[in-house]
Structures are given as structure tokens and as C-alpha cells.
Amino acid sequence: MNNELSKSERTRRFILEKTADIFNTKGYAGTSLADLTEATGLTKGSIYGNFANKEDVALAAFDHNLSVVIQAVQERMQQAPTYYQKLFVYSQFYYDSIRTSFPVGGCPILNTAIEADDTNSLLKNRAAKAILSWKKNIVDLIKAGVASGEFRTDVDPDQTALSIIALIEGGIMIARVTNSLTSLDKVLKTVEMLLVQLKV
Amino acid sequence: MNNELSKSERTRRFILEKTADIFNTKGYAGTSLADLTEATGLTKGSIYGNFANKEDVALAAFDHNLSVVIQAVQERMQQAPTYYQKLFVYSQFYYDSIRTSFPVGGCPILNTAIEADDTNSLLKNRAAKAILSWKKNIVDLIKAGVASGEFRTDVDPDQTALSIIALIEGGIMIARVTNSLTSLDKVLKTVEMLLVQLKV
DNA sequence: TCTCAAATATACCATTTGGTATTTTGTTTC
DNA sequence: GAAACAAAATACCAAATGGTATATTTGAGA
Numbered sequence: 042m043n044n045e046l047s048k049s050e051r052t053r054r055f056i057l058e059k060t061a062d063i064f065n066t067k068g069y070a071g072t073s074l075a076d077l078t079e080a081t082g083l084t085k086g087s088i089y090g091n092f093a094n095k096e097d098v099a100l101a102a103f104d105h106n107l108s109v110v111i112q113a114v115q116e117r118m119q120q121a122p123t124y125y126q127k128l129f130v131y132s133q134f135y136y137d138s139i140r141t142s143f144p145v146g147g148c149p150i151l152n153t154a155i156e157a158d159d160t161n162s163l164l165k166n167r168a169a170k171a172i173l174s175w176k177k178n179i180v181d182l183i184k185a186g187v188a189s190g191e192f193r194t195d196v197d198p199d200q201t202a203l204s205i206i207a208l209i210e211g212g213i214m215i216a217r218v219t220n221s222l223t224s225l226d227k228v229l230k231t232v233e234m235l236l237v238q239l240k241v
Numbered sequence: 242m243n244n245e246l247s248k249s250e251r252t253r254r255f256i257l258e259k260t261a262d263i264f265n266t267k268g269y270a271g272t273s274l275a276d277l278t279e280a281t282g283l284t285k286g287s288i289y290g291n292f293a294n295k296e297d298v299a300l301a302a303f304d305h306n307l308s309v310v311i312q313a314v315q316e317r318m319q320q321a322p323t324y325y326q327k328l329f330v331y332s333q334f335y336y337d338s339i340r341t342s343f344p345v346g347g348c349p350i351l352n353t354a355i356e357a358d359d360t361n362s363l364l365k366n367r368a369a370k371a372i373l374s375w376k377k378n379i380v381d382l383i384k385a386g387v388a389s390g391e392f393r394t395d396v397d398p399d400q401t402a403l404s405i406i407a408l409i410e411g412g413i414m415i416a417r418v419t420n421s422l423t424s425l426d427k428v429l430k431t432v433e434m435l436l437v438q439l440k441v
Numbered sequence: 442t443c444t445c446a447a448a449t450a451t452a453c454c455a456t457t458t459g460g461t462a463t464t465t466t467g468t469t470t471c
Numbered sequence: 472g473a474a475a476c477a478a479a480a481t482a483c484c485a486a487a488t489g490g491t492a493t494a495t496t497t498g499a500g501a
Binding site for chain 2: 152
Binding site: 248273274275285286289294295 | 457458459460461462463467468
């Protein structure tokens with residue numbers, strides 16, 4: 042078979058697709074190898090033929106979960122014409138996200154950051170890089186909006202970017218733990234207020 | 242011995258004081274009974290004589306961690322004369338909190354909410370109640386400020402309260418995972434901006 | 442179609458897990 | 472000081488844990 046992907050590459054992806062939700066829901070420590078074999082229908086031998094160890098699967102599962110979210114956000118963002126509307130996509134995305142339970146288990150960055158910040162430096166670094174990349178993305182959009190004359194020149198891009206991320210992640214935490222969709226809605230209104238304040 | 246507390250009550254507290262940081266750092270799933278015996282110097286028999294099971298210790302440890310934080314906040318808040326300054330205490334407290342690494346492992350509400358929201362309903366309920374009580378506290382302060390003429394009458398207490406909590410918790414997550422104290426500082430500036438907007 | 446490597450399954454391992462029944466120790470109370 | 476009770480330690484358990492060496496199967500290329 043001269044397929045696009047090799048056999049091992051296909052099973053690697055298969056394993057990640059079947060286990061990514063589990064890691065995101067139960068966490069690294071809470072997910073066992075039995076969970077992985079049960080979810081995939083594969084055996085430990087097969088999993089350890091494609092991954093070095095449990096941590097290696099968790100790292101790849103995080104990358105998988107993250108890329109799925111990033112892709113979904115970027116698809117919407119490309120269609121937004123103004124920088125304000127591009128930034129507004131975050132608010133829209135997470136408004137939908139909490140309603141469709143996507144991704145299963147909540148935001149992988151948040152989940153991984155909280156569990157790993159004191160226990161697993163590799164996972165922690167992954168989450169940290171994701172946050173910094175997200176922040177840079179917002180900062181770049183704000184700066185571009187300032188350069189284009191769409192936004193005020195006296196804005197603090199770092200503060201705004203970090204506050205948007207904090208509001209979203211904090212809002213997700215509140216909404217999920219209290220089973221209250223409207224809690225996130227209200228927090229997202231503050232995100233939108235921050236965006237309005239950017240405008241000239 | 243006719244002490245204030247009974248023997249069992251004293252060992253219960255001793256166990257909680259010695260293990261609260263561990264649960265807050267490693268999480269419920271990541272903390273083993275061996276961790277508990279090692280930290281206390283006691284044996285499993287002793288721990289299970291004072292608690293029904295591991296979950297029971299975790300629940301009590303959460304209560305302990307939470308009460309320590311609440312007490313520290315309330316002490317400062319009582320000394321603040323105006324409602325604005327009372328609300329400002331949150332910003333001050335978490336500014337200090339991240340610098341003194343108090344509590345060890347970060348915010349217990351955040352940690353517990355993220356781990357337990359899909360895995361442990363008892364712990365989840367504890368975290369949810371803590372969030373709702375915190376929210377009510379802020380809402381009450383805002384409403385009192387409105388009633389006293391200190392704050393505007395057109396404020397949305399729910400939205401402001403939830404946004405303050407989201408900013409703080411999201412900011413803690415960002416700062417801890419990226420090892421960046423200034424990230425939290427910037428997010429707290431937005432909290433302060435929300436407070437300023439409350440004023441008449 | 443045969444071969445051979447790659448992929449997967451099997452069978453096993455030591456250790457750790459949460460938990461308990463029983464014994465020992467410590468503390469009151471009479 | 473002995474009896475009665477509470478608290479803690481000991482010794483144990485089955486099950487689950489992450490991981491590995493080896494056997495078997497599979498499938499792709501010559």
C-alpha cells in the first residue's frame with residue numbers, strides 16, 4: 042500500500058484520536074494504561090511500540106488537542122475582515138465551545154497548565170508555550186490594528202492580551218465547575234468590553 | 242488530658258496541616274496514601290482511623306486550604322474603609338500571593354475545579370460552592386457600594402464579580418505555568434480598571 | 442508468492458495502589 | 472492500679488499500576 046501515511050503513523054494518530062479526550066478529561070495522573078488500551082482496543086505492546094511511555098502519549102495527546110482547537114479558531118478568524126472582528130472571534134468561539142462541549146473535558150491548555158505546573162515539566166512547558174503563542178497572536182492582532190488606524194495608539198497590547206486569555210480561561214473554569222453557561226457569557230461580555238475599548 | 246481538642250481531633254488537624262499542600266500541588270489522583278503517611282509520619286491505620294478513605298482526606302484538605310485563604314483575605318478586607326478599597330484587597334492579595342507562593346500549589350479552588358469537574362462530583366461541588374460564595378461576596382460588596390452612593394447605579398454586579406474571579410484565576414494560571422509574575426500583575430491591572438469603572 | 446521487517450499481541454514482572462482486620466499502645470475513668 | 476475504651480501500628484490483601492521481553496502476526500516490497 043502506497044498510502045500517504047505509514048502504518049505506524051496511522052496507528053499513532055489512531056491512538057491519539059481515541060485517547061486525547063481521556064487525557065483531557067481525567068488528566069495525566071488520572072489516566073491509566075488500561076484506559077488507553079480500552080479506548081483503542083489495542084494492547085499495551087502496540088501502544089508501547091508507537092510511544093516511549095505514558096508521558097509520551099500524553100504529550101502527543103496534548104499537541105493533538107491543542108491543534109484541533111487552534112485550527113477551529115483560525116478558520117473563523119480568517120473570515121473576519123477587521124482586527125476588531127478577528128479578536129471578537131475568541132468570544133464567539135468560546136461561547137459556542139462551552140455549549141457544544143468542545144473539546145471534551147474543557148480547554149486543554151487550562152487543564153494541562155493546572156495539573157502539570159508543579160508535577161510535570163514537559164507538559165508544563167507545552168502548556169506554557171501554548172499560552173505564550175496565544176498571547177503573541179493577540180498582541181500581533183492588536184498591534185496590527187493600531188498600525189492600521191483601527192485601534193487607539195495608547196492601548197497596552199500585553200495587558201489586553203493577557204486579560205482576554207485570563208477572562209476566557211477563568212470563565213471556562215467557572216462555567217464548567219458551576220454548570221453555568223451564563224457565567225461564561227457574562228465573562229465574555231467583559232472580553233468584548235475590552236475589545237470595544239481598543240477602538241479609536 | 243482535658244485539652245481543648247480531643248486526641249482524634251488533634252491528629253485530624255495534624256494530618257490536614259501536613260497533607261493540604263500535597264493535595265493542592267499533586268491533585269487528588271496524583272496524591273497517594275504513601276504520600277500521606279510519608280508527610281505525616283503516621284501509618285495507614287492511623288489515617289484510616291481518622292478518615293473514611295483518601296477522598297475524605299482530600300475533601301477535608303480542600304476545606305482547610307480554602308479556609309486559610311478566606312481568612313487571610315478577610316483580615317485585610319476588614320481594615321479597608323470603602324467598598325472600593327475592600328474590593329481592591331483582592332488585587333493586592335493575589336499580587337502578594339503569587340510572590341510568597343501562598344498557598345503552596347496555587348489556588349485550591351482553581352486546582353480542584355479543573356481536576357474534579359469531570360472526575361469527582363464531591364470535590365467538584367466543594368469547588369463550585371467556593372466559587373459561588375466568592376461571587377456572592379463580591380456582588381454583595383458592589384450592591385452595598387451602590388446603595389451607599391459610592392458606586393454607579395448602572396453596574397452589572399454579576400458580570401463584574403464573575404469577571405474579577407475569572408481574571409484572578411486565569412491570571413494565576415498564566416503566571417504559574419509561564420513562571421511570570423508580571424503576567425499576573427498586568428491582569429490585576431485590568432481588575433483594578435473594572436473597579437475604577439464602578440465608581441460614580 | 443515469498444521474505445523479512447515492522448507492527449501487534451501475549452505473557453509476564455516488580456512495585457504501588459487503596460483499603461482492612463487485627464494487634465498493640467496509649468489514655469481515661471472508676 | 473485495673474478495667475475499659477480510644478487511637479495508632481502492624482501485617483496483610485487483592486487489584487491495578489507502568490513497563491518489558493518475547494512470541495506471533497501482519498503487510499508491504501522484491
